[in-house]
Amino acid sequence: MSTLDWGLKNRLSRIIKTDGKTVMLAVDHGYFLGPTSGLEDAEKTIKPLLPYADALMPTRGIIRASVNPSTETPMVLRVSGGNSILDEDLSNEGLTVSMEDAVRLNVAAVAISIYVGSPNQKETLLNMTKLIDEGLRYGIPVLAVTAVGKSMGRDARYLALSCRIAAELGAHFVKTYYCEGFEKVVKTCPVPIVMAGGKKLPEMEALELTYNAISRGAAGVDMGRNIFQSDSPVAMIQAVRAIVHDNATPKKAYEIYKGMKARLKSKKSKVKGVTASKAELSRH
Numbered sequence: 022m023s024t025l026d027w028g029l030k031n032r033l034s035r036i037i038k039t040d041g042k043t044v045m046l047a048v049d050h051g052y053f054l055g056p057t058s059g060l061e062d063a064e065k066t067i068k069p070l071l072p073y074a075d076a077l078m079p080t081r082g083i084i085r086a087s088v089n090p091s092t093e094t095p096m097v098l099r100v101s102g103g104n105s106i107l108d109e110d111l112s113n114e115g116l117t118v119s120m121e122d123a124v125r126l127n128v129a130a131v132a133i134s135i136y137v138g139s140p141n142q143k144e145t146l147l148n149m150t151k152l153i154d155e156g157l158r159y160g161i162p163v164l165a166v167t168a169v170g171k172s173m174g175r176d177a178r179y180l181a182l183s184c185r186i187a188a189e190l191g192a193h194f195v196k197t198y199y200c201e202g203f204e205k206v207v208k209t210c211p212v213p214i215v216m217a218g219g220k221k222l223p224e225m226e227a228l229e230l231t232y233n234a235i236s237r238g239a240a241g242v243d244m245g246r247n248i249f250q251s252d253s254p255v256a257m258i259q260a261v262r263a264i265v266h267d268n269a270t271p272k273k274a275y276e277i278y279k280g281m282k283a284r285l286k287s288k289k290s291k292v293k294g295v296t297a298s299k300a301e302l303s304r305h
């Protein structure tokens with residue numbers, strides 16, 4: 022860490038806070054999934070969540086179209102793609118954004134998927150090293166995203182291999198899935214690991230997953246569907262934050278989620294009541 026350039030360190034510290042932890046909100050799904058459930062109207066989904074995210078992970082299209090440029094939340098820009106959910110093999114990805122455009126967007130980091138063990142292993146790894154070289158030139162850190170796609174392994178042996186290769190080749194932090202033996206994945210990776218959330222789970226299970234990852238050494242989460250597909254996304258992100266930053270237990274975090282959800286609901290119905298009575302008044 023100490024050998025990194027000041028600008029790069031400064032950007033990383035905007036994402037990973039002084040407690041060494043981060044709650045990143047992933048909203049980049051559309052780059053290969055199209056209009057993912059919960060992100061159909063990305064601006065509407067992102068706006069209320071942004072103040073609670075330590076960093077947002079979007080594509081450049083979503084940043085420009087759906088994120089208010091006055092935000093103070095740092096952006097971790099997805100810069101790989103070229104595949105779609107219609108592909109048999111998702112590993113056929115290339116770089117989709119120039120470093121010049123990433124600088125123009127004032128991002129705090131760039132993110133690229135790597136596919137260790139796939140037919141496109143070499144190309145995705147070399148794309149990552151090219152990105153790292155360019156990032157170093159401008160002081161922009163690189164997040165390596167591992168193991169996306171049904172065909173990729175999700176056990177500790179595979180994830181440790183994948184994360185370690187990413188770090189050895191120069192990634193500044195790594196995103197990967199939780200697995201049995203996750204502590205081994207963390208211990209053998211010399212850079213911070215953030216946990217990807219994966220498909221939507223009941224809220225309590227997602228909070229348990231978060232707790233397990235944090236207590237086994239993750240530097241945080243980069244979570245998407247388990248937040249924005251929740252029945253109360255703003256309550257859920259705050260519950261996740263309580264685990265990541267305040268060491269809350271899953272039980273305590275679930276109480277936070279439930280309490281917050283109830284408060285938000287009653288606030289909403291009060292606002293609806295006010296709107297309704299205003300409408301009533303205007304009719305008379």
Ligand code: R5P
Pocket residue numbers: 047048049050134166169217218219220243244245246247
């Ligand atoms: C995958 O390639 C993307 O980075 C996803 O946005 C990310 O893994 C999804 O987050 P989640 O699985 O928590 O919805």
